[in-house]
Every structure is written in structure tokens, then in C-alpha cells.
Amino acid sequence: MLNLVVADAELQLIPEQMLDDPAIKKIAAKNHKKPSEMLLDSNYMHTSIDKYFPGRSTRMGRPDIIYIFLEVAMESILNKRGLLRIYIHTKENKIIVINPDVSLPKSYNRFTGLIEDLFRKKEIKVGGKTLLSMENEDIISFLNNTGKNTVVLSPHGKFSNPSDIINMDNINVVIGGFSEGDYVTNLYDHFNSYSIFKDELTIWSVGMEIIAQFERFIKVL
Numbered sequence: 001m002l003n004l005v006v007a008d009a010e011l012q013l014i015p016e017q018m019l020d021d022p023a024i025k026k027i028a029a030k031n032h033k034k035p036s037e038m039l040l041d042s043n044y045m046h047t048s049i050d051k052y053f054p055g056r057s058t059r060m061g062r063p064d065i066i067y068i069f070l071e072v073a074m075e076s077i078l079n080k081r082g083l084l085r086i087y088i089h090t091k092e093n094k095i096i097v098i099n100p101d102v103s104l105p106k107s108y109n110r111f112t113g114l115i116e117d118l119f120r121k122k123e124i125k126v127g128g129k130t131l132l133s134m135e136n137e138d139i140i141s142f143l144n145n146t147g148k149n150t151v152v153l154s155p156h157g158k159f160s161n162p163s164d165i166i167n168m169d170n171i172n173v174v175i176g177g178f179s180e181g182d183y184v185t186n187l188y189d190h191f192n193s194y195s196i197f198k199d200e201l202t203i204w205s206v207g208m209e210i211i212a213q214f215e216r217f218i219k220v221l
């Protein structure tokens, strides 16, 4: 089983400091939502983010990268064979557990609506089946509690071929859920970190390289 764990994801509701911002209130009114129940999204809130968190709008509020990552990973052969588990750890220490059978919305707006619902209810059920759930836990305890070996992927890690990293059939592979900067959690103090390419890659291309390598290692392909 491959556990892909996205760490320190920039997935959060609108922070308290921004709730009374006129631009945020306008977006909320237009979407018939309360500002406090909306996801922070720098794609159309960057001016407000920069006002309250100067210089952070390229890092904070990136549900879009989690959306693309999930759309790609959930469609993999490995997931269809039931051998992939995906967990999203947010920088506020929430762990989102994704049922591998879940069919995520293809539309970005419906995806963000689903995640907002999850932040409110902590569990999304359909027909008695839990599709998504959210718990409070820090990532180091979460990874240690799985009882599996963990490797962290980072452009700053030791340069290695994915085939040298994926060398066991039960492993946690951690990928950063942000577009800029480094992990905020001190993962490097606990686990070895590896780079798989000389340049920085998107989280979904890193995810697919690891999935493809794991499929070959366990010979499902």
C-alpha cells in the first residue's frame, strides 16, 4: 500500500483577520456564503491576502493545487486497484482522510464547496458511506502512528532516482501541499528527504512519478 501524504497544505477557511474585509464580504455575498465558512483562495482573494498577510498571497490559500493533485492521483491505476491511500495534512494540523472509492467533483467550484462542507461537518457521508473525514492531528504523530517507513520529498533533499526511494511495498511518501517556500513542520528532523529531479516540479507531477514507480515496484503494471 502506498500512502501519499500531502503535508502543510495551504487549505484553510478565511482567517479571522480577513473576515471583515469588504472585498471578502462581497465575494461571500455573491456566492450566498458566510465569509467564515469560505475557503481562502488566492486565485481571486490575493489583494485581500496581501493586505492582511503582506507578501503571502502566492503561498496562502491554494486549494487549486490540492484539487489538481487529487484529480490526477485518484484516477491512477494504483488507486483503481485499491492500493493507494491519500491523506491531506493542512498547515493548521487537520488531517483529511479520503476514501479511495470517492468520485471527486470534476468542477473546481464544486470541489471547493465540498471541502467547505467538510470543514463545517468534519465528515461527508453519502448513502451511509464516509467519503471524506477531517481530524485534528499533527503530521509527525500521524505518520508515526501508521507504523510505516516515511520518506519526505523535497527539491532540497538528497538527489535520488524514484526507484531507489520506492523500495518497499508499504510506505508513506510526503509531498508538500504548497507552491512556494518550504515545509513549516519540522519534517526534516524526523525523516530522510529526497529530491527526484534537478528542478522544482508541481505536486501532481511528483505524485504521479511516485505512483508510477510504486505500480512498477509492486508489479501491478
Ligand SMILES: C[S@@+](CC[C@H](N)C(=O)[O-])C[C@H]1O[C@@H](n2cnc3c(N)ncnc32)[C@H](O)[C@@H]1O
Binding pocket: 152, 153, 154, 155, 156, 174, 175, 176, 177, 178, 179, 180, 181, 182, 183, 194, 195, 196, 197, 198, 199, 200, 201, 202, 203, 206
Ligand atoms: C511545488 S513544490 C514547492 C516547493 C518549494 N519551493 C520547496 O522549496 O520545497 C511542492 C512540493 O513538491 C515536491 N517537489 C517539487 N519538486 C520536487 C523535486 N524536484 N524533488 C522532490 N520533490 C519535489 C516537494 O514535496 C515539495 O514540497
